[in-house]
Amino acid sequence: MATDALALDAVDAYYGDSHILQGVTFRLGQGRLLGLLGRNGAGKTTCMNVTVGLVPPRRGGVAVFGEAVGRLSPEQIALRGVALVPQGRRVFRSLTVRENLVVAARKPVGGGAAAWTLDTVYAMFPRLDERKHQMAAHLSGGEQQMLAIGRALMSNPRVLLMDEPSEGLAPQIVADVMVTVRKLKESGLSIVLVEQNPKLVFDVADDIVILDTGRVAVAAPTAEVEHGVDLGRYLGVF
Numbered sequence: 001m002a003t004d005a006l007a008l009d010a011v012d013a014y015y016g017d018s019h020i021l022q023g024v025t026f027r028l029g030q031g032r033l034l035g036l037l038g039r040n041g042a043g044k045t046t047c048m049n050v051t052v053g054l055v056p057p058r059r060g061g062v063a064v065f066g067e068a069v070g071r072l073s074p075e076q077i078a079l080r081g082v083a084l085v086p087q088g089r090r091v092f093r094s095l096t097v098r099e100n101l102v103v104a105a106r107k108p109v110g111g112g113a114a115a116w117t118l119d120t121v122y123a124m125f126p127r128l129d130e131r132k133h134q135m136a137a138h139l140s141g142g143e144q145q146m147l148a149i150g151r152a153l154m155s156n157p158r159v160l161l162m163d164e165p166s167e168g169l170a171p172q173i174v175a176d177v178m179v180t181v182r183k184l185k186e187s188g189l190s191i192v193l194v195e196q197n198p199k200l201v202f203d204v205a206d207d208i209v210i211l212d213t214g215r216v217a218v219a220a221p222t223a224e225v226e227h228g229v230d231l232g233r234y235l236g237v238f
């Protein structure tokens with residue numbers, strides 16, 4: 001069996017004394033898309049923070065393509081091909097669109113030709129090409145989301161983490177974001193898509209993990225979750 005792109009194994013994580021993640025285990029297969037769902041405060045962002053090294057796990061392990069990374073720094077983990085599109089986009093507001101992209105550029109793990117360059121990012125997001133000399137602060141929310149995704153792609157990741165990329169965007173823009181997510185999946189990237197809205201992820205995810213107050217309540221292929229799980233119980237009314 002192929003090595004998982006990402007594996008969290010019995011991860012416990014804390015903020016100070018607050019025990020947030022409690023024995024979280026899930027696996028992202030290579031080339032697959034995992035939808036990570038859960039209510040507000042369930043621990044989704046904390047899982048992302050643990051994966052990229054911002055919140056080191058107190059117990060348990062994190063592995064990227066089979067290599068343990070739970071004790072590595074965020075820089076070391078990024079060098080192993082993990083990129084995060086953070087919640088709230090967090091683009092560098094006082095840099096231009098082009099500068100935001102250039103500062104994130106990195107060669108793929110193991111060398112070889114970079115799939116993602118300024119040209120290929122602009123080809124995916126023509127709007128960023130049109131606005132490349134503008135300050136990121138002046139972009140619309142949807143454009144900032146494109147930039148946040150483009151910036152993550154510039155690092156030529158093997159594992160892409162997307163934390164609520166639809167948050168705060170108009171429905172048409174959300175639809176555009178989901179088209180992008182689908183294209184990235186079709187390109188072979190291994191993706192974790194964090195969302196509060198299950199309808200968005202069911203369309204595109206291979207597997208679903210539902211967190212409930214810091215624990216994995218459900219982990220199964222999408223079709224099983226869609227038809228066999230009482231979503232209202234874990235996600236509230238939607």
Ligand SMILES: Nc1ncnc2c1ncn2[C@@H]1O[C@H](COP(=O)(O)OP(=O)(O)OP(=O)(O)O)[C@@H](O)[C@H]1O
Pocket residue numbers: 015018020038039040041042043044045046047087196
């Ligand atoms: N920096 C922090 N310090 C202390 N507690 C935190 C911190 N960040 C998050 N928490 C708490 O940890 C818990 C999990 O938060 P987390 O952001 O991981 O949830 P989430 O599922 O991503 O929620 P949301 O959908 O609101 O983004 C929440 O109770 C939250 O209040």
